[in-house]
Amino acid sequence: MTDRGESALVVRLVAGERAAFEALYRRHMAALIRVAMGIVESRAVAEEVAQDTWVAVLQSIGGFEGRSSLASWIFAILINKARSRASRDGRMVSFDAGGEEDNLAAAFDGRGHWKDMPELWDEVTAERIVAGRTVLAQVTLAIDALPAGQRAVLILRGQEGMEAGEVCAALGITEANMRVLLHRARLTVRAHLDGLVRGVG
């Protein structure tokens, strides 16, 4: 679904207005590279794929019909390009949630009780993290260490604020699969933050 602001932006892009493109580029470029980095082998290749994506976006913006948001359309192009680049380089990338266990598997005893009880993150400790290492930078660090599928889901659904259905369409996964990936991704980020809190506290 396209809101009025987005239609206006599309019109400006079709007209070839540089400022419109610049705004779009600045808003999404970092996330495009981060999503691509989960799929291709290096940051350099991810940057190349992101550049290619922008060229493709400008080439086909005239045919954009607003059936999805502009962002999800752009990310779908990126993911296609990143995947074909990865397979050309002999890399197999799957967004499937199957197989890998989540990081809580070892957190419980045989009866399903916590071995080590989680404790509330008190605000003072959280503030100390924010002051010391900037908590958002830590969140980004943790996201960028996730496997491709979890990383893409957390960036698109969380940081880019895309609708669940749009994330699924862009990645070619089911909604059930997306929920599993989102949950696992959050578990890992939570564990990272908990480690920091305990370390600081």
Added chain:
Amino acid sequence: MLSCKEVAARASALIDGELTLWERAQMRLHLTICKGCSAFIAQMRVTRALTSIPVAPVAADNDARISAILAEAARRL
């Protein structure tokens, strides 16, 4: 009664509002008596909030790259 492990597995579904009324009631029952799981759910809420903050736009020092993209797109049209 749900185990802590089962509560943790349903944490995202709970905070994303994807549980049925009955499942939610089961979760609440466990959370009222289990401090560890309450803390865990609170941490997951903070995690969800922190991972839902849009990343700041890239700095405006990409003029050359933007020009290159525009030129390339124009060339291919």
